[in-house]
Amino acid sequence: MRVLVNISYQGSQFLGFQIQQNGRTVQQQFERILKRMHKHHVRIQATSRTDRGVHAIQQYFHFDSELNISEQQWKYVMNRALPDDVYVKDVRFVDEAFHCRYDCVGKSYRYKVYQSPHKDPFQSGLKTYIPDTLDIDKMDRAAQLFIGTHDFTGFCSQKTEIESKVRTLYNSRIKKTTDGFDYIVTGSGFLYNMVRVLMAFLIEVGKGKREPKEVPYLLELKDRNQIPFTAPAEGLYLEKIYFTSEELKNDYGHDIEIHQKNSSKNI
Amino acid sequence: MRVLVNISYQGSQFLGFQIQQNGRTVQQQFERILKRMHKHHVRIQATSRTDRGVHAIQQYFHFDSELNISEQQWKYVMNRALPDDVYVKDVRFVDEAFHCRYDCVGKSYRYKVYQSPHKDPFQSGLKTYIPDTLDIDKMDRAAQLFIGTHDFTGFCSQKTEIESKVRTLYNSRIKKTTDGFDYIVTGSGFLYNMVRVLMAFLIEVGKGKREPKEVPYLLELKDRNQIPFTAPAEGLYLEKIYFTSEELKNDYGHDIEIHQKNSSKNI
Structure with a gap:
């Protein structure tokens, strides 16, 4: 039985999602519980391997189990x-053909x-x-220029090993909140550190050190050295996982082109 | 120069206020900074030695310094x-006669x-x-019965070593919030674990396991075994410190009798 x-x-006290030799991770919490229940090791597969300090409002993983436990009971015993x-x-x-990572067609992040x-x-x-005064409207204008299909080589960690750095953003907006702002970004997938680099760039725009009009040029340039900052992990929330094109189309309009089965790597 | x-x-990541052999404490953070600045150890004296996991919205400490630094500069360098x-x-x-602990005439706590x-x-x-449904009005009625001067032997840790367990509560109320309630309690001083034991008792009242009318009897009985629970530290906030009777009177009415210079021990 495949269980989703x-x-x-809350990511503050985790060294990230993925299990490590030492230290507290989200995967470790679940695999410990599952091992106790199954009397053997059970590997879990997550949609996204969030980094140290990154939060998740929604995140999925799956695993296979031979135990005869109902959906409601699984929820109860794990909690x-x-x-x-x-x-x-x-x-x-x-269905056993379903895979949390490969069947993900989109993700939303929120940066607070x-x-x-x-x-x-x-x-x-x-x-x-x-603490700095920021031009929120200007940041939002710059944010929207990332919407669409682009090569994000200039906006991810240089350690990213994946070959194609082309991703599609369906949404990229700055929204005012009562005490600041949120950056909301939805895409087909995200490269390593991509949201945090985009956020750092948009903050530079807010401070007046960058201009929205630089966005197309920087996307073309594909040079991470042009965007030297990475915003801290603590403001970042994985907010929504999309497993079907219908859900994405419901949220972002029926004219969007869905990029299915791309390799949606962790942020 | 005495500096106040x-x-x-946020107490979550601290083992409490007071310095310990091992582990992260609030006192340690400040004494490390002060030692670096003074080139010798500087001991700080706090109003309240909050426990592990307990938060402070307001807390005071003082220390003596020979350094020629303005009030604003102290704030800046420490932050x-x-x-x-x-x-x-x-x-x-x-004034050098002022002492954070001995000059405290009252404290307010909030339990969320x-x-x-x-x-x-x-x-x-x-x-x-x-998660349980609680009768908030009944809890508030019980809470108010603690207002006044009582021997709180039955409502503190049995490890409390202090001799007199008589304290005066100026306020003790339950207030509804958008997602639950707060217990707000103000007193001349608090015994070890006292707010957390009061809270645990009031929750029992909310669940219908205890009645408000038991309060006078339990205060008289002075037996902690009658009140077996202690609410967890994580909901507890030290909220306000009173150094003058005038402040207390402003908040709680001019007819209250102030109990000055009692030994206001940590919670």
Whole structure:
């Protein structure tokens, strides 16, 4: 039986999703519970391997089990055994052909920033603090210029090993919030550090150090050295996973072209 | 020069205020900075030694310094060197007769609870989760019965070594919030674990397992075994420190009797 699990977690106290030799990771929490239940190791496959400190409002993983446990029971037993910073929202059985990573056709991220004359220790780990005055409208204009299909070589970690750096963004907007702004970005997939590099660039635009009109030029240039910053992990939330083109079209219009089965690597 | 520092901190990642052999504490953060600046050890004296996981919206400490640094500069240099979960709100010079602990005439705590059909990992460490339906009005009626001067032997840790367990509560109320309730309690001083034991008792009242009318009897009985629970630290916030009777009277009416210079021990 293939079991699909919809989870959310606060990333502050995790070294990321993916299991590591040492340290607390989200994968480790689940595999420990599953091993205890199955009496053997059970590997989980996640849609996205979020980095250290990155949060997830929605994230999926799947695993195969021979146990005779209902969907509701799976949710109950896992939540009972999990620490407070991870939560199983939903469990359902899926076809064994389904794969969390390969069947993902899109993802949304949200990057949260608060602005204030002084730091707020209660936002620590949950939002990024930027004291500078920013031109939010200008940032939004620049953000929208990333919508479409582009080679994002200039806007990802230079350590990215994947061959094609072409991705399609269906949405890329800055929205004001009560205490700052959110950057909301939806795409076919994201390269390593891509959202955090885009965010860092947009903050430079907000400060007046960059101009929206540079965007097409920088996309063309494909040179990461032109965009030297990476915004911190703590403001970043994986917000929504799309497994069907219909869902994406519902959210972003029926005229969008869906790029299915691209290699949607972790951020 | 005696320097008085007004701080706030998120307690989740601290083993409490007071310095320990091993582990991250609030006191350690400040003494490390002060040692670097003074080239010798500088001990700080706090109003309240909050426990592991307890937060502070307002907390004070003082220290003596021979350095020629202005109040504004102190604030600036400390904030620059502090991690994101502690913040210096204000610094001022005080008379050398002033003492943070002994001159405290009252404190307010706030205990935050959220209620929801399911746990929210983003509230983890910041509010306590209680899924049960609670009778908030009944809890508030019980809470108010603690106002006044009582022997709180039955409502503190049995490890409390202090002799007199008589304290005066100026306020003790339950207030509804958008997602649950807060317990707000102000007193001359608090015994070890006292707010968390009061909270645990009031939650029992909310569940219908205890009645408000038991309060006078339990105060009289002075038996902690009658109140077996202690609410978790994560919902607890030290919210306000009173150094003058006038402030207390302003907040709680001019007819209250102020109990000055009691030994206001940490919670």
